[in-house]
Amino acid sequence: MTTPVLEARDVTMRFGGLTAVRSVDFTVNSGEIVGLIGPNGAGKTTFFNCLTGLYVPTEGTVAYQGKVLPPKPHMVTQAGIARTFQNIRLFANMTVLENVLVGRHTRTKEGLWSALLRGPGFRKAERESEERALQLLEFVGLAEKREHLARNLPYGEQRKLEIARALASEPGLLLLDEPTAGMNPQETRTTEELVFAIRDMGIAVLVIEHDMRFIFNLCDRVAVLVQGEKLIEGTSEVVQADERVIAAYLGEPFEGEPDTAEAAEVDTAEAAAATAEPAGATTARAGTAGSETTEAGTAEVEAAGSADSTEGETQ
Numbered sequence: 001m002t003t004p005v006l007e008a009r010d011v012t013m014r015f016g017g018l019t020a021v022r023s024v025d026f027t028v029n030s031g032e033i034v035g036l037i038g039p040n041g042a043g044k045t046t047f048f049n050c051l052t053g054l055y056v057p058t059e060g061t062v063a064y065q066g067k068v069l070p071p072k073p074h075m076v077t078q079a080g081i082a083r084t085f086q087n088i089r090l091f092a093n094m095t096v097l098e099n100v101l102v103g104r105h106t107r108t109k110e111g112l113w114s115a116l117l118r119g120p121g122f123r124k125a126e127r128e129s130e131e132r133a134l135q136l137l138e139f140v141g142l143a144e145k146r147e148h149l150a151r152n153l154p155y156g157e158q159r160k161l162e163i164a165r166a167l168a169s170e171p172g173l174l175l176l177d178e179p180t181a182g183m184n185p186q187e188t189r190t191t192e193e194l195v196f197a198i199r200d201m202g203i204a205v206l207v208i209e210h211d212m213r214f215i216f217n218l219c220d221r222v223a224v225l226v227q228g229e230k231l232i233e234g235t236s237e238v239v240q241a242d243e244r245v246i247a248a249y250l251g252e253p254f255e256g257e258p259d260t261a262e263a264a265e266v267d268t269a270e271a272a273a274a275t276a277e278p279a280g281a282t283t284a285r286a287g288t289a290g291s292e293t294t295e296a297g298t299a300e301v302e303a304a305g306s307a308d309s310t311e312g313e314t315q
């Protein structure tokens with residue numbers, strides 16, 4: 001039986017004269033992977049921000065498991081909704097493991113005094129947190145890099161670390177904002193597997209993505225947002241075949257896409273490069289995707305600055 005996990009009713013978000021999200025009704029049921037697609041600037045991230053309390057919607061309500069949520073990020077996390085960000089927000093100078101531990105703090109009961117005195121209760125909670133964090137790193141494939149600084153991870157791994165950190169708050173619903181942005185086809189496929197595995201753990205998933213192959217493969221249901229309004233919602237088959245969707249969205253981004261033969265060639269080259277990578281794969285990859293890694297590194301340092309000051313918001 002499907003029960004609603006998330007119910008957004010009539011959500012509108014205005015910024016001055018601009019209506020970024022207009023009267024959107026939206027439901028995610030338990031056990032579902034739901035996709036949210038739409039052109040750049042359609043209001044997808046703004047809608048996520050309304051769901052997670054980063055923005056207070058101008059109108060409308062958001063309910064999680066039947067209870068209306070107050071628009072406060074920490075209360076939303078505590079209720080059971082976790083998210084990742086379109087612009088990665090990690091603590092750049094913390095280790096991989098520490099980043100996941102940060103994600104766990106909403107679930108640990110130990111208070112400040114207990115932490116300061118480092119009593120037995122605190123040490124036990126700390127041990128349990130660390131075990132769980134390691135499990136999650138294992139789950140996303142980053143256990144071996146637990147002592148690396150987050151800033152030194154390649155871009156794709158930073159995205160996976162964000163997922164591990166989100167999972168550390170033990171959510172019932174996970175929101176992913178462009179989880180495969182900047183990933184190569186192989187990393188995208190691993191992420192697809194990861195999302196299926198998350199769903200199989202009993203966590204409902206709502207995912208924003210521009211990669212249509214990824215979305216239509218993955219999602220039980222897809223909703224299309226255009227200029228802040230929900231144009232259509234349905235199964236992958238229904239949405240893919242809708243003429244308005246093709247005209248409003250699918251038509252354009254695919255114009256410049258490589259044809260099938262070209263795409264296959266790229267896939268083969270990627271696969272060959274991956275199998276040829278020696279054990280020190282990180283260095284090799286950093287070498288080939290040098291500019292991207294540097295870019296991600298820079299972005300991440302900036303993001304970390306803002307994350308430090310908005311720690312309450314991130315989780």
Ligand SMILES: Nc1ncnc2c1ncn2[C@@H]1O[C@H](COP(=O)(O)OP(=O)(O)OP(=O)(O)O)[C@@H](O)[C@H]1O
Binds near residue numbers: 015046047086
């Ligand atoms: N804090 C803000 N203040 C003012 N306008 C905003 C704010 N956040 C978003 N907008 C505007 O709202 C609209 C929707 O932006 P949003 O980032 O939600 O789009 P999106 O669908 O996530 O796009 P993309 O696919 O490029 O990530 C845009 O016109 C954007 O400029």
Ligand SMILES: [Mg+2]
Binds near residue numbers: 044045046086
């Ligand atoms: Mg966005």
